Amino acid sequence: MAREVARSTQALRVTLKKLPRPLDWYSATLLLGIKLADADKTLADITRLGLLYLFSLSGLHVFYVVKTLRHLLKLLRLPRWLEILVILGVLPVYVILGGASASLVRAVWMCWLKLATSRIKGVHLKLATIWAVVLLLELWRYPALFYQLGAQLSYLLTLVIITSKTSSNWLFNLKLNAFSAPLVLYYTYQWNFLTFLITGWMNLIFEYIILPVTFIGAVIPFLQNLAAQILQLISTGLTLLARAPSNFVFGRPPLIMVLLWLGVLLWLQGSSKKLRWSALLGISYFLTFLLLRYPLSSEIVYFDIGQGDCTLIRERFSRRVILIDTGGKVHFAMPNWKKRPTKTSGETIVANYLLSKGITQIDQLYLTHQDADHVGNFPSLSRSIKINQMIVPAGMEDLPSFKRRLAKSTVAPKAVKGVTDKVSLSDPHLKLLHPFTRGQGTNADSLVLWLDFYGLKCIFTGDLDRKGELAIIKKYPDLTATVLKTGHHGSKTATDPKFVRQLAPKVAIISAGRHNRYGHPNKETLVTLQDAKVSYYVTAKVGMIKLTEMLGHFSFWDLKDN
Known part of the structure; x- marks a missing residue:
């Protein structure tokens, strides 16, 4: 039986996926409560406009299902008790076939309990009571579901709707916005000023156009193309509104x-x-x-970006925001049919963290060298976070590969600056130690930065090799550092014992991916650090590493025992 249900559910999903776009997405989202893999763009526009609550309340279509069933059963001239009994039997089947999404379960079970109790003499349950019963049942059945924004909005706004005594549409829309705002800010970190202005209209469009058109298009084959065209017009309008400069980044x-x-x-x-x-x-x-x-504390964040590098330096009150590398992924050639639209770790990890902290722009982005695992994410990152200036090792700005990436970004070519150690940086607490001459943006040309972080000395070495490390300590014989960002992800090609002895760091940070194919960090590097009695932390083991400073006190966060 379970296998048959699973097959039926899968068959229903496949059928909806074959519908013309965007009818396929609206049908899957509103009728089944599932998200198709290629629907991120549509969902992003809806989220950006603060209208996600409409789709969290997508169980409204259950009203149309029940209404249609009742009309069909009336044609059969069934008695009312049998009519209700049939509907009570159909609704649970619909939940199972629909994949039991949060909004669908809530809407169906609330409707089911209302119909069921209406046939019991002396029992008149209020909608708020029914809501509470369904909520408790779902918390018992699947508590992890309520970690999702959609489920939280679905139950919260349903409670607001059934308990609201507001007769004014204007006040009711204001109430919906007010209740959804805390959750939307917590999960998306931003709010759109257009949300309140368009909520009233969108409520009408959703109830009288989107839901009926989706339902009709999904069940009547010869109207599918017309339904898809209508929904495409609505989606285009949402995209245009989402692109308006009305989004406000609040932070988490x-x-x-x-x-x-x-x-x-x-x-x-x-x-x-x-x-x-x-x-x-x-x-x-x-x-x-x-x-x-404008936080009271300063921070250095070593991102867990996988097999790559990315570090944030943020001064208190956001006086200066600096990013060193962006992480990225090495892409291998593959046929077009295998390619899928996916977000980069620059969007899902770096930009996500920056926006959660209310950071909308980066003052300087330092790209240490040309490798994709250090620079690959900057084009996608630039579309979410404004980059005022980009600093690269001299010579890298002329490379065709770099120019191609730059063309895909929103960074203007004039904002890119190639440097050597002879250039003085605008930040007096940050010094450029390497490269000494123009190069080709290779590992040997890596930018090396030294930072005085409120008295704590930190060094960032990119993928510089041992030869370069020895050249640095030869040129700067008094150089020391408390925190060492090891070169080349802990590879044995970097972190020379002589370099470590002169710096005399207390802590070393190694950025490497879990189960990476290079074997980073190398055992030889770890032995070097152990011999020098340097505590080390690997992002592959402990995740993101955060060093914070407040009133002269320093703390490491998000660390486990190494």
């Missing part, structure tokens, strides 16, 4: 603030002091925004 508020905001909003539902508490709510948003965008 602390979870305690999200819970506080939601608690206050729920309390305001029945409070008479709405104006005073609304003002306090607004002030708390503003203060949270200030602390996110």
Whole structure:
């Protein structure tokens, strides 16, 4: 039986996937509550406009399913009790075939309980009670589901709708926006100023055009193309609105603030002091925004970017934001049919972290050399985060491979600067130690940066080899560093024992991917660090490593015992 259900579910998904675009995406999302792999663009536009709550409430289409069933059963002249009994039997089957998504389960079981209890004398359950019962059942069945934004919005906004006493459409839309804002900010870190202006219209378009057109297009074959064209017009309109310069990056508020905001909003539902508490709510948003965008602490973040390098340096109050390398992936040639639209780790890891901290621009991006695992992500990163200046080892700016990447980015060629150690940097706390001459952007030409981080000395060496390391300590015989970012991901081609002895670091950071095919970090490098009594941390083992400074106190975060 279970196998037959699984086959039926899969067959239904395959059938919907064959529908013309974008009817396939709308049908899969609204009718089954699943997301197709190639629908990220549509979902990104909806999220950017703050309209994700509409699709979290996609169970509204259950209303159309039940209504259609009742019309069909009336044609058969069945008695009302038998009509309801048939619907009660069909709805659970629909949940199973639909993949049991959060919004679908919520809508179906709320409808099922309402119909079932309506046939019991003396039992009149309120919608809020039914909502609570379904919520408890789902928490028991699949608690991990509620880590998802869609599930959280689905249940929260359903509660708001069934308990709302607001008759004004304007106030009702304001309420929906107010309740969705804390969760949307927590998961996406941004808000769109157009959201409130278009919410009212989108509610009508969603209920009277998107849902019916999707439902009709999915079940009536000869209307599929027409339905797809209508939905394409709507999608195009959403894309145009999403591109408008109306998005505001807030940052990720602390979870305690999200819970506080939601608690206050729920309390305001029945409070008479709405104006005073609304003002306090607004002030708390503003203060949270200030602390996110202009933090009191400084930080150095060594990203867990896989087999690559990427490091963030951020001064308190965001006075200066510097990124050293962006990570990236080496791509091997493959036929077009194997290629899939995927986001880079520059978007999913680096940009995601920066936006969560309210960072919208990078003052300087230092690319240590041309290898893809150090520079491959900068084009995709530049589309999310503005890059004011890009600094590369002299000679690399003229390479055809670099120019091709630059053309795919939003960075202007005039913002790129090739440097050697003879160039003075604008940041007095940051010194450029290498390269000595123009090169070709190879490992041997890597930028080497030395940072005075509030008295803590840090060095970043790119993929510089041992020969280059020895040349640096020969030129700078007094050079020391407390924190060493080891060269070339812990390869034995770098981290020369003489280099380590002169620097005398207390801590070494090794950026390497889990189970990488190069065997990084090399055992020889680890022995070198152990002999010099240097504690080391590998991103492949401990994940992202964060060094923070506040009022002269330093802390390592996100570390496990090595």
